[in-house]
Amino acid sequence: MNGAEPRRSTPGPQEWRAALAARAVAVARDWRLTLGPVLPGSTQGLVHAATCADGRAAVLKLEKPGQGLEAQAEALAAWDGDGAARLLRFDAVRGALLLERLARGEPLVRLCEEGRDDDATDVLAGLMLRLHRPAPADAVLADAHGWIRAIEACRDPRLDPRLRDRALGLYRDLNASARPPVLLHGDLHHRNVLRDGDGWRAIDPFGAIGEPAFDTGTLLTNPVSWLPHQRDLAAIQARRVALLAERLGEERGRIAAWGFVVGVLKTAWDIEDGTGDGRQWRAAADVLETMTR
Structure with a gap:
């Protein structure tokens, strides 16, 4: 590999x-x-x-x-x-x-917009259980944990140094107790999952290796067209983390930590690519940070 x-x-x-x-x-x-x-x-x-x-x-x-x-x-x-x-x-x-x-092809984000965020989270958890498996031998895949270097490298003032340091500290703890690596989607969120008949399937993977809980990070900060604007954002995030923990057999704090780390990573990527300052991730990530204390 x-x-x-x-x-x-x-x-x-x-x-x-x-x-x-x-x-x-x-x-x-x-x-x-x-x-x-x-x-x-x-x-x-x-x-x-x-x-x-x-x-x-x-x-x-x-x-x-x-x-x-x-x-x-x-x-x-x-x-x-x-x-x-x-x-x-x-x-x-x-x-x-x-x-x-x-078939049909409508994105999973529709469930969120219909007030069915719990159902959408359940779909994403089920897909993770299907997609996560040993990576093929000799496959050319990205190292998901290597993406964290983008946070370390970002010294742009638009990335709050406190958030950067907090994300790196949490990542060190996560990495020290990392689960065995599996094949990851790497970008599993509500617009990269489409309805197919009576079920749902993913599209547009990054194709990476890393610990299973890494894939929860992206979905916890999405969909950016809907999530940051919810008045009950804290309650939504708490339910998401609880549902994911139950379905995946993982600790709630670990899932929340990955969500925060990936939110900061996305901010660093936005700045690196010149596509923004990451503000669309900030509200969701801030809530997740409070769940890691």
């Missing part, structure tokens, strides 16, 4: 992005696909609805080639449709992935 550098698909040059449409046409020709409309939501590349030659509904994703995309493909191949969309084809050189298209 290869613990690669963190999967960080930062936006590429405009020239690379401008070539994506032509690349999609070329890949579709070679793979005998009929391209449908561009699908919304991608921040890293281009996503097309597509139909295979045998009539199967699919999704063609084009992203910047590299280790991050290979890790995504490795994870999807390992799951082979169990809890995540199935990978049908992958071209590392052209940065192309062909995935099955999930």
